[in-house]
Amino acid sequence: MKSIITFGMLVCVLTSSMLAEEKPQAQTKRSSSESAEKESTHPNIVVFLADDQGWGDVSHNGNTNLHTPNIDSLVRDGVRFNRFYVGAVCAPTRAAFLTGRYHARTGTTGVSKGEERFNSDEYTIAQVFKKAGYATGAFGKWHNGTQYPNHPNAKGFEEFYGFTSGHWGHYFSPMLDHNGTFVKGNGYITDDLTDKAMAFIKKQVQDNKPFFTYIPYCMPHSPMQVPDQFWDRFADKKLEMHNREPGKEQPDHLRAALAMCENVDWNVGRVLKELNRLGIADNTIVIYFSDNGPNGFRWNGDMKGKKGSLDEGGVRSPFVIRWTGHLPAGHEVDKIAGAIDILPTLADLAGIPRPEPKPIDGVSLKPLIMDSASDWPDRMIFSSLRQRISVRTDQYRLSHKGELYDMTKDPGQRNDIAKQNPEVAAKLKQAVASWQKSVWPDGYSKDTRPFLIGYGGAPTTQLPARDAISHGGIKRSSRHPNCSFFYHWTNTDDSITWDAKVVEGGTYEAVLYYTCPQADVGSTVQLSFNGSNVQGKIIEAHSPPLQGEAQDRAKRSESFVKDFKPMVLGKIKLSPGTGPLTLRALEIPGSQVMDFRLLILRRVP
Structure with missing residues (x-):
């Protein structure tokens, strides 16, 4: 039965039995009528x-x-x-x-x-x-x-x-x-x-x-x-x-x-x-x-x-x-x-x-x-990562640095032959330039798209720490944002923001996933967007240990994880528009506000 849980990364006993590798069993025979029926479908x-x-x-x-x-x-x-x-x-x-x-x-x-x-x-x-x-x-x-x-x-x-x-x-x-x-x-x-x-x-x-x-x-x-x-x-x-x-x-x-x-x-x-x-x-x-x-x-x-x-x-x-x-x-x-x-x-x-x-x-x-392509045309496949671009043909690879390799004779890319084959290199460089122009007509630019809230009537919008920006003394648990959280939130001048766009306005219930030791319970937290805000107080301690290291087979560079607890902050009325969605503390009676992992905005009637 499906159950809603806290943001837990709990170790448990594996329930799947690890059987020895087996070859797939033989295909079960079917009647000709069954086969015909199956063959007639997609x-x-x-x-x-x-x-x-x-x-x-x-x-x-x-x-x-x-x-x-x-x-x-x-x-x-x-x-x-x-x-x-x-x-x-x-x-x-x-x-x-x-x-x-x-x-x-x-x-x-x-x-x-x-x-x-x-x-x-x-x-x-x-x-x-x-x-x-x-x-x-x-x-x-x-x-x-x-x-x-x-x-x-x-x-x-x-x-x-x-x-x-x-x-x-x-x-x-x-x-x-x-x-x-x-x-x-x-x-x-x-x-x-x-x-x-x-x-x-x-x-x-x-x-x-x-x-x-x-x-x-x-x-x-x-x-x-x-x-x-x-x-x-x-x-x-x-x-x-x-x-x-x-x-x-x-x-x-x-x-x-x-x-x-x-x-x-x-x-x-x-x-x-x-x-x-x-x-x-x-x-x-x-x-x-x-x-x-x-x-x-x-x-x-x-x-x-x-x-x-x-x-x-x-x-x-x-x-x-x-x-x-x-x-x-x-x-x-x-x-x-x-x-x-x-x-x-x-x-x-x-x-x-x-x-x-x-x-x-x-x-x-x-x-x-189907081995029926007797006249398959020559082709180029482009590989890119941000502004770096490489192109591959059946015979050659042009690197993002302009190096040319004959992949049929030199699959390990050990010998740059660009100088010996200037026409091939020039042709592939032109192809890269044309492709680059087609995917970025106005040139490559940094991603500035806001995170969307309420798009298409979505019942919930997840806004994790990985999509947010921290300000002041707040730190991220790892340089790899994907599964990270924020900590060292100690000052009312500190804040967490998302570059957001509310697509469909309405009333949303804000839920925070947090951890906080007993000694630091009591901070008042506010969520605001374009003049609307909601605030609430952390009243319950939740301070689980970090997890993951005991199961690691090699040293990790990503963040360890822990069991984050959901807290309903309250309801906020959001109007359509673009701007910073801001989470800040108004009062910090202890040494810190909380460690923060996730904000969920749930649409309510």
Whole structure:
């Protein structure tokens, strides 16, 4: 039963039993009439997206340090793309996948402080499939905005269970978002997300409805937490394969990442077995890919770069698509492709219309998948992160610094050949300039979009600390904003603000998530916006310890977490308009006001 909870990151015993890896069970035989009925409907869709898993973090790409038999089975039974490109960091890849457009066009320029949001008028793959009659569900890390119209429920996903931030601070029974309501997770997060995705799939089969199921895991993104069964495989294991710069490897981080990848593989296997058990494996398209290069130095096929880099190792991802009985099993594609192509490809394979309020950049990969593209045209795929841009063709990569590499002869990018090939370099530089002009007609500029309140009649608006700015002596718990909180709030001149825009006015109940020791209870806090305000007093102590360190397998740079308690501040009447939404203290009887994590504005009659 779903229950509303405090902002707790509580460790609990895993409820999912860690079974030994098994191969998917054989497809249950069906009668010819059942098969004909299934074949006449649109295929189901399951999309797995790993987080910070590099091209080399799967055994089918040659890494003997780990074993990923379930992902490898998709390669055996499906189509593998050997040169598939995503963003250099998380949110841009998700924006490209969801919209079919280069992330720079969508307004997604970074991973936090609002830069992870795509523009409010972007149209997503979930909206495409929902319009075609599919049930749509997302289970995991969203990372493309928290407030409407960027929340998953506002972008085509009828069911959402996971978190909207760029990373989460604790992976054992954390607080999660279920359709806009906070609930307590159940065990290790990857296992829990898989449980919920499988339940969703089962329900749609029972209702005889095609489904689009998106499973964006948060592994192996830090914090490096993984259950003992997986960690124990690597704690003392001798690793045979190493990064091209082995001296930069961090052993504990590396081993934890491999263990987390094996946990992901185990959960992929659970879903594949469930598709078999339900008798729908041959009418379900399954995709597996990752969002950027590895989040650390580890073996990655001698490629240059890792997460955050625009070199090959930073933007090349494993990619496989399986549709049993429909796509050529074991087929490999060497032509370049990317996350922007997934939307048009799935719509094409599923035979559904593709409404496009905005033109997309991706193309359908169906001819390559079916091995029928005898005249596939030459193509360029652009990779960018803010103002850095690199471009890849089937033969060359031009780096953001203007270096030119022949990737067919020099896949490790060791020899710059720009001077020896000035015409090729000039052509690609011109292509970069033209692309840059098309995505930023007025030039690149810093994100100044306000956070929206009450958009489209949204019942609640979440305003976490990561989206806020602190003033005065208030400090953030980590330089990484995504799962952070504010502390050291000691002065009435200090404040916390959001650059906000109230889209639909009305009365809102303000709820703060806070911690405060008994000695500091009593501060009076005010929330104000364009002349309207509400104030309340902290009357109840709540001072839990920080959590996460005991479960970490490697030292973290992100914030630890704790159990934040909700407090109803009161009701505030907000009129449409733009300005700073400000939280400040009017009176501080103790040494501090509180530690602050989250503000929720709930629309009331």
